[in-house]
Amino acid sequence: MPDLLEVADVHRHFGGLRALNGVNLAIGAGERRAIIGPNGAGKTTLFNVMAGEIAPTSGRIFLDGEDVTRRKPYERSTRGLARTFQKNNLFLGLSVFENVRLAVQRRRGVSFGVVSSANGLSDVNAETLALLDQLDLRTREGAPARELSYGEQRQLEMAIALACRPRLLLLDEPTAGMSPAETASMVDLIKSFSRELTVLIIEHDMDVVFALADRVTVLHYGEVLVEGPPVEVRNNPEVLAVYLGTNPASSLHPGGVPGSP
Ligand SMILES: Nc1ncnc2c1ncn2[C@@H]1O[C@H](COP(=O)(O)OP(=O)(O)OP(=O)(O)O)[C@@H](O)[C@H]1O
Ligand SMILES: [Mg+2]
Incomplete structure (x- = not known):
């Protein structure tokens, strides 16, 4: 192998x-x-x-x-392949939820064609919330990324990387x-x-x-x-x-x- x-x-x-x-x-x-x-x-x-x-x-x-x-x-x-950055690479004006949802959508869009159906959207939202739970960011989901502490921003970057479902x-x-x-x-x-x-x-x-x-x-x-x-x-x-x-x-x-x- x-x-x-x-x-x-x-x-x-x-x-x-x-x-x-x-x-x-x-x-x-x-x-x-x-x-x-x-x-x-x-x-x-x-x-x-x-x-x-x-x-x-x-x-x-x-x-x-x-x-x-x-x-x-x-x-x-x-x-x-997914990565996080030494300097944060977030959409600072978007909420925590929106940052992660964009990454989930990007992956699904690439894998399954553009997501547009209502079912597709609720799946995207559920997956986004699961990632926020995994990274302990659920209580911050509505906050703009720029309002997070530095440590929380690193957690958000990790959630975005995991949204790609990487192997590496x-x-x-x-x-x-x-x-x-x-x-x-x-x-x-x-x-x-x-x-x-x-x-x-x-x-x-x-x-x-x-x-x-x-x-x-x-x-x-x-x-x-x-x-x-x-x-x-x-x-x-x-x-x-x-x-x-x-x-x-x-x-x-x-x-x-x-x-x-
Ligand atoms: N785009 C670039 N243009 C010119 N020089 C660069 C560029 N990127 C990195 N370098 C130089 O290449 C060398 C290696 O930089 P790099 O950022 O890879 O180091 P590093 O090991 O990650 O350091 P650190 O621990 O400080 O993050 C440094 O001398 C840096 O100044
Ligand atoms: Mg470096």
Whole structure:
């Protein structure tokens, strides 16, 4: 069986800057993989290339064995890829309910033809409410997205991503800016996902990495420095050296926040 996601020798240059410099990754179906690395290592750029928002300068992306390198983001979405953003990407003037309903409609519109019947609409509404329940947003359904707390906005982004019913979910620092309680409930939520969903998570908080990840990939200057189980990565001398310059006290032990500003 092929890996669900394969990144093959991907380079992405921005002028003279090599943001990604020959990255290879293979993510098995059902895996939870954390991507860590200092600020500017290329983590978000890697997600942008995986999702099709930017093209690689060279190299290939395979989704479930299919070469999707030239596929548009919506084509990758219909193949089961969804993501959240490091900076929120919401319709701030629309309500919480409307933000999620749009995502549900978009998926159904793509899969089943444009939804117009009354039955279709009530199904869309029911699915929207179920997602709001899952993300603890039901009491906020009428509020404009701009009135949510930062943590609630991250939850709303997750609801929108799940509305795509993905097989592969890319989460870019989903707990950044959250309170400890919000972080704990986000971790619980991700833990509750079925293993039919494969999860890649860019994360600076090592407690979250240890709680969730089967394997960790460390990016450094656009290259994979080390890859392995969390405990091995934490004790790897090369990885420690990368972080020692910036954060010697906490380095890579749980509770440490490597690479965060
Ligand atoms: N669109 C762009 N144009 C020019 N340079 C870019 C662009 N996007 C990213 N970069 C540069 O590429 C490098 C990698 O950026 P990227 O955002 O992928 O890092 P990151 O690992 O996600 O960092 P952080 O932890 O701060 O989010 C940085 O030097 C960044 O300034
Ligand atoms: Mg980033």
